[in-house]
Amino acid sequence: MKMTENSRRGFLRSTACLIAASTPAVRAADTEPNVLGPWPDYSPQIGMLVSEMTWMRTKVVHTAKGLTTEQLDYLLDEKANRIGALLMHLAATERIYQLMTFDNVNANSVSDHALFKDWKTAMVLGEPARKTIKGNKLEYYLNALEEVRGKTLNEFRKRDDKWLQAVDKSWPWGPTNNLCKWFHVCEHESHHNGQISLIKGRTPGAKPENG
């Protein structure tokens, strides 16, 4: 939908009024994990995103719960990625988005950045990951995910909705904002969680899951 500058300003004003008028409803998520929305300690829109990212992460951890090293290392076929490598890929993805959005590292060169050296294999997946990311217990992957997430939340707390909405015209997939970049980090966890769920159902002795 195309808006003129005037209609956009009008929309912004009415949005502000709507939010102000309905504030008791536009409230923080309680301690309930399944009540999403703005969160204390974060700007309103960042809080809403954080509540979604936090909810999403619980689903990944739930799928991975109880997996043995043998299951984490299982290969569906010679082209497949191991579940352990997919979990590490999620941590690597979050790390690369930290560098790009918090540290302003250029998207076209970030994968060769010194601070990303240890993550590159997990990011790229494929044969190098199949050869090297294996033999670990579940805690190894969960700790990596948790450590990276801690840093993300720390950085989010320092920022506001203006930062989240600022348009970046130089991004490889076209003009975009930090909300879109971080929403992608979030839905990307679900993308691979679907694959992990499918592979898990085919590991030796596993109960098949949906799909």
Add this chain to the structure above:
Amino acid sequence: MKMTENSRRGFLRSTACLIAASTPAVRAADTEPNVLGPWPDYSPQIGMLVSEMTWMRTKVVHTAKGLTTEQLDYLLDEKANRIGALLMHLAATERIYQLMTFDNVNANSVSDHALFKDWKTAMVLGEPARKTIKGNKLEYYLNALEEVRGKTLNEFRKRDDKWLQAVDKSWPWGPTNNLCKWFHVCEHESHHNGQISLIKGRTPGAKPENG
């Protein structure tokens, strides 16, 4: 994080001020598909969700683009779901959430509701879906997805952030709100998109994709 009623009220007030003060930044997504945020015609938080759901859907359509009936019908193994059935499952999921959240049909009985009769096989997947959801062109599935989405957007336009945030204590996964229910519908598309991508890379003659 636990909030007292007073600190919660304080948070709500400061949230309102923050949003009001930073309104020029908390702006509508432009016509750019990768700029997410509040959207005209929707309440602010519903608009943000709609921008995410719309973005997510483009990813599913992108993965499915160009798939032949043979690829849509391909079975990875005897336990797998066909790509076509997974696409129909996404439409069925959106339909069931419409009934539960717009029409207040009880979550425990909705799958047997008369209005859900035609969707049940796609919702449940497994053997009945393997037997019956096949032989269709891609357009068949994309049309179903688009038709259901149109209804969702119509209903969202009639509602506000108070509705999105209202807590439902009777939900099977525990106390939750409509934002959480619909965020799940959104990330669920990514979950199965990951599986579709994995299966697509293994259809006869296909170029393998990541995973």
